[in-house]
Amino acid sequence: MNGEQELCRRCRGRILSGGMTIDGSAVCDSCAEIILAEKEKGYSRAPGVGVLSGRRCARCGADLISLPPEQIKSVDGKEYCDICLEIVKEQRLKALSVLEDMYAYLSARALNVSCSEHENGYLLEISEADGRDTIEIYLDEEASVFFADWHKHYSFEPCPSAWSLNDLYTDLNDLLEGRVCAVCAYTNGGSEPKLCASSLERADELTEEYLRSEFGSGKFVRCNFWDSSLNMEFELADPYGESEKKTVRAGLAAVKAVLLGADTEAKRRLLFCLDWFLAPCYGQDISDIKQPLMELLQTMAIMPNEESIIEIALMLLGTYGEPPYKILESHFEIIPEKHKPYVMHLLEIG
Secondary structure, three states: OOHHHOEOOOOOOEOOOOOEEEOOEEEOHHHHHHHHHHHHOOOOOOOOOOOOOOOEOOOOOOEHHHOOHHHEEEEOOEEEEHHHHHHHHHHHHHHHHHHHHHHHHHHOOOOEEEEEEEOOEEEEEEEOOOOOOOEEEEEOOOEEEEEOOEEEEEEOOOOOOOOEHHHHHHHHHHHHHOOEEEEEEEEOOOOOOEEEEEEEEEHHHOOHHHHHHHHOOOEEEEEEOOOHHHOEEEEEOOOOOHHHHHHHHHOHHHHHHHHOOOOHHHHHHHHHHHHHHHOHHHOOOOHHHHHHHHHHHHHHHHOOOOHHHHHHHHHHHHHHOOOOOHHHHHOHHHOOHHHHHHHHHHHHHO
C-alpha cells in the first residue's frame, strides 16, 4: 500500500509506510492491530463509518436490514446492532472517566484546554495564542493524540502490545516540558514534501547523524516542539549520487563488485543508495535482485569489514529482509561481538 497520501479510515491520521486494507478500507498499523484483535473476539468492525453503502451498524458494519427491529438501536443519529451498542456505552463511560482525569491534569498546569463531544467520544484540545500547533486528544475506544503531523494511539486497558494511559501521560508531560518533540520526516520528491514517518524523539538526540539513522537519507525533517521557538529543520542530503544509482541499476554483479571490494567509502555510499532503492515510498523496483542482495548483505556481516559497514548491512537486513538468515546463522561465531545481539534478534524473528 502506498500510504503517503491516504488517511486511516478509523483514526483519520495519515498512513505512513505500511498500513493495511481491512474490509476494503485503508487503516494505519496501530488501528489495524486493534481491528484484528476485535475480529478475534467474534465481531467485525468497519474501519470507517460511511464507507459502506446500505443500512449498516455504525460500529461493526453489520447489515441491519437482516436483523429484527428489537436488535437495532439508534443513538445520536447513528444505528447500532444491540451487541455494538453495549460496547459503545461501555467505551463512552470509560472515555468520560479518562476525560475528567485528563482535563483536571491539564488544567492544573494552567494550560488553555477545551473539550467537546466527538462522534462516539470526546475531544480535548490544548492550544495557545502564539500560533503553535494544537495538541488534540481524541477519547473514544482508546486515546489518540495528534500534534503537527505525528499521532499515536493509547489503550485504556493494559495491553502488552499497545501503549497505555501511563505512556500517554509520560509522553504528554515530556512534550509539554520540551524534553521530547514530534519529529516528522518527509520525502523530497514532487512539488510538495510528503510525510513518510513520524515519532516522538528526545530533544537531546536531535543531531543530523541520529536523524539519518532513524529516518534515512534524502529526507526533510521537521522537529516540532510545544514551544514553537525551539522548532528545528534538517535537510538529510543523500550520501550518494548518480554513480551509485547507476551501479545498482547495472545489476547484482556491479553491486557485488563494490560491496566485496576494498573501498570502504564506496561501500558506505552504495549501501545508503540501496536503502533508497529498497524503501517502498520511493517507488523503485529491484525485486529481481532482492533475494541474492539479502544474501550478499549477510555475507558482508561476516566479512572483516569496518564496524560501520557491518552496521548498515544489518540495518538493511532488519528493515527489508525476510528470514531465514542462513548465512548469519551458520557463521554466527565469527560475527563481531558488538553486533551479535542484533543478529540474535534477527534469527529469533525467523
